Amino acid sequence: MTQMRVVSATVSQQKPWLALTPDDGTACVIDAVTGKQATRVGGQGAQADSSWLPTNQGVPLLLIANQVEINAYRLENETP
Helix, strand or coil, X not given: CCXXXXXXXXXXXCCCEEEEEECCCCXXXXXXXXXXXXEEECCCCCCCEEEEECCCCCCCEEEEECCCCEEEEECCCCCC
16 A cells, blocks of 8 residues: 655635645645545645635635745535
């Protein structure tokens, strides 16, 4: 079994969401209350970093930065 290393882990201040970016090039959001994965997106790079950007609408933006670019994602459903 191949082991993955978490490069970045960030908790949202607006929602009970945890963003993880492992070294496999993906990023995922976990609901910290239920433990369920809300979403996962690939192609982020092996050294990606994550952060949350609060918004006035109550649903924060997930920011993923790698060596080339910064991507912003909005979860469509407020309850992952």
